[in-house]
Amino acid sequence: MIFSSNENLLINLLNYSDFISSKYLANRLFVSTKTIYRIVKRINNISMESHENPLIVSEPGKGFKLNQHFRNQDIHTLMDFTEENNLNDLILSFLFKHPKKVKRTVFDEEYLSESSIERRLKKMQDNLNQYHIRLHYDWEYIWLEGEEINIRRAINDIFLEINKINSLNEIGVKINQIDKFFIDKQITVIEESLNEYLSYPYDLTVYTHIYMIIKRYREGEVKYLSSQEPLEKDEEQLMLANRKITKTAQTIIKNLEDYLGIKMSELEVYFAFQNIYSINIQKRESSNIDKKLAEEIAKHYITNFFSISDVTLLPASRSLYQDLYQHLLPMLSRLRMGIKIENNLLDEVVLEYEGTFSKLTKITETINNELMFDTKINDAEIGYLTLYFEKYKINRRETKNILLVCSTGIGTSELLKTRVESNFPNLNVVATMSQRQMKNNQTFIKENVDLIFSTLRMPFDLGTIPVLTISPLLTEKDIQHINLTLKELE
Template identity: 30%
Template sequence: MKMSKREEKFFQTLLENQGFLTASFIANQLSVSSKTVYRVIKKINDCSEYGEVIYSEPGKGFKINERVYHAVARQNLKQNDVDRKDEILLKLLFKSPVKMHLDDLYKDYYLSDSSIKKEIGKLNDYLSEYDLMIKKHGKRIYIEGGEDNIRKCLNQLISKMYSFDESVDDDNQLDFNKYDLQLIQEQIHFIEKKLKQAIIYPYNMNIFSHLFVLMQRYKEGKVIQQKEDSRLDIEELSLISNYQEVYEVSKQVIDKLSRYIHVALPAMEIYYLFQYILSSRFENALYSVAINENTQEITNFYIDYVLDRLEGDEHIDRNGLYHDLIHHISPMLIRLAKSIPVKNSLLEEVRNEYSVLYDLIRQASLLIDENYCYSLAVSEEESGYLTLYFARYLEGNDKEKRILILCSSGVGTSELLKVKVKKRFPDVDIVDVVSYRVFTNRIHQYQDIDLILSTLNTKQLNCNHNVLIVSPVFNENDAKKLASILKEV
C-alpha cells in the first residue's frame, strides 16, 4: 500500500504515544473529526496486503500492529523511489516548457548530484515513449515536446498515481486544489444532466482526468497549440454536425473553465472535450457514434475469431453479444484513433480469471491490424473490457442480475450507492432502494432477488438471500467484491 501524507501522520501519532489511543485523542492531535479518524483507519486496513495494521479493543481505542506495520513500511520504502520519479515528472509536465530549478524539484529528497543526473536519464527513457525529452540549461530543466504528447503522458501518470473518487471532501489526499476538483466534478454532472443520462465508469473518470490536465496545463504551464480550430478536417466537422448537442455541451463546459481560471481557452479545447464525451459509454448508449461498416466488420471478426476457437459456445446468444459488443467497440474506435486512454482496475483479475479468453482477444486485435489495416493498437486495458463482454455471455450471464439496495434508515446513503453501482455495473437490474424497516415489512416481495447490497452488518439481516456488505460510498474494494460475487450468483 502507498501511504498518503495524512496516513503517515496517523502512524506517527500512534507510534509516538505508547498504548491504546482513543479516536477523540487522535482527532485532537491531528485537528480532524472523530468520524475522519474511523474512516482513515478503515481505509488503511482495507488497503493492507498483510492484515489489519491498526487494531482496536472496546473501551481502549486503537493501537498499531507492529508486525504488520513494519511489513507495510518496508513495502512503502520500495515504492518511494517510483513515487518520487512520478511526482517529479508530474511537476515538469504541468509546467512545460517553463524551466524548473533542480534544487526546487528535489528539495524534499536527499539525493546527490550524481543520483539526480542518473534519475533524469531514466526519466528521459520513459518520456521517449511519448516523443518528449528533458532539456537542461545549467541547473534548470524543462520538458520539450508537443502539447498532445504532454497530455497523453500526464493522463497516463495521473491514472497510475491517483484514483479520483466521486466526491471530494476533507479526506481528499490529492496534492491538488480542492476547489479545482470540485469544479470538474460539477462539470461531469452538468454533462450528464444536459445529455439526460449518466456516463458509466471508467469513462466519467476519463473526462475528469482530461479536464483536470487541461486546467492545470493552462494554470501552471505555457500551452503551445499546434492545431487551430480552422484546421479541423472534413471528417471532424461532419462529426460536430452530427452531434451538435454534444458539441454545445462541450462548449459550455470549456466556457465555464475559462471563466474559472481567467484564461481564454482556444476553441480547439471544445473539440478535444467533444471527442472525450463521444468516446464514452452512456447508460443507454444514446450518444455513441453512429455504427458504420468498419465497426460492424471489427465486431464480427472478434466474435468469429474468439468463438471459433472455444468449446461449448453452441448455445451462446450471438445476437445479444453482437449488440453489446458493437456499442462498446464504436466509442472504443474513437478512443484508439484519438489516443484516449482508459483505466481498467479489474485488468489483473481478468487476466487471471479468463486467461485463455483474454489471450484470444489480444490475438484477434493483432490480426485485425494485419488483415484489415485498421492499426487499432488495442491496449491491454481495452482488451480487458472486451474480454468481460465475452465472459458474460459464455458463462450464461446474459440475464440481468437483480439487486436490492438497503441501509439502516432512510434511503439517502442507498441512493448514493445505487448511482455508483449503476455507473460501475450498468448491466445489473437494481430492483429497489429501501430502508431496513421497509425491507423487513415487505420481505415476501423480494423472493426473486439475486443479491442484496447493504451497508448493514449481516447479523441484522434475517433472510436467505445472498448479501454483500459494502461501504455507502462504494469504494474500489467494494467494486472488486461485487464483480467477483456476480460471477457466482
C-alpha cells in the first residue's frame, strides 16, 4: 500500500506535540470532517499492518497529532517500496528486450545471494503469469517467452503500476531528454490533428504507447507482428469510418520510423490507431456493436444502482446516461485491446464516495461476467464511473426541475413562472402545461420533473413526484410551503 496525496497532505499538516482539529484539517484539504476521520482510519490501518502502532493518535474534542512512537523515524519512508520498484524495473528491462536473452549478471549490482536471486525470479514469474508470459533461465541467461501482444500489455500495466507506486502523474521511469522531447511533440501532433486537448489519463496512455514502441524496436526483436494475421474487415471499416484518427496514426508511425531510422510493420499504424481511438474524444465513430453495448451497460448501471425497472423512471436521467455512455464507448475499445488507464484519484474517490464505489463494484462484477474481453472493467474505470454518479447526485440536490400546471391564460402562467424563478433561483422550470397536456406527456414528466406546482387539484396520480397546490399569484404562504417541501426533499 501507499499513502495517497490527501493522506500525505494530512500527515504533513500534523505534528508530534499539538493536537489539530478535524475542522481545520477538513478546511485545508477541502473535504468534510467525516472524510478526515476516514483518511486517518486508513493511514492507521496501513501503519498497524506494518508497524503494529497507529501513526496518528486522537483525543475527543482536541483532534489529531502524530504518534510519539515514530518521532525518531522518517514517516515518509515507513512503507518500503524499493524492492517493488526494482522488481518492476527489472521486469520492464526483460520485456523490452524480448525475445533476446539477458545475462544473469544483471543481479550483480544488487549483491544478492543465489537464494535471493531465485526468490526474485519466482516473483517475476508470478507477475508475468497473468499475461501468459513464461520466464526461463539457466546458469548464464534469463529470457522470456510470449506473444508480442501480451508483451505490450504487460509493459502498459507495469507502467501504470510504477506510476501508482511513485504517486506521479507521469511515467515513473527514466527517459532521456531527446526521447522525451520527441514523444511530447507527437502528443502535440495528435492534439493539433484532432483539434482536441489530451487530458489525463489519456495523454499518459498515448505517451506510454509511443515510449514502448521506441524501446521495443531499439532493444528487442518485434517478431510477432510479421506473423500476425491481416486486419479483419470490421477493423478496416472502423479505420475507414475514422479517417482523421487513421491519418493521425499514420503520421505518428511515419515520425517514429524517421526518428528510429527503421521500417515498421504496417500493423503499428493499427495499434497506434487503437490507442488514439480508445481516448474519450469527440471526433470518433464507434461500431454499431459498441454503441449498442455501451447503451445496454449504461442502462444496466443506472437501473441496478437506483433499483428501478427502466431508466426513464429516474428523474433527469438523460445527463447521467450521456455521461456514462460517452465514457463507456472508448472504454469498450480499451477492454478489447487490453489497454488500461490510470486513475490517480482512486484512493480519494474510494474514501470520499465509499458507498457509491462499493455499489458500482458489485454491479460491475455481473457486467464483467458477461463481457467476452480478456481485460475486464477495473477499479480505475469504476472510479471514473463513480464520479459521474456523484455528479448526478449533486446536480439533483442543487437543482430541482419544476413543472407548472396552470389552468389560467398565458399571461398568468408566465407571471407565475417569473415569480417562481425570482423567489427560488435554484429551481429550474422545465415547462408550463395544462392538465390535458400533462396526460399526453407523462413519460417526459416522469423522466424530467422532480416537483409539480399546480394551481388546481390534480385529477390523476403521478407516482412518486410530489405535487404542491399553489395560488396563480404565488402568495407568501405558498413560498413558505415550498421552502418546507424542499427541505423535506433534501
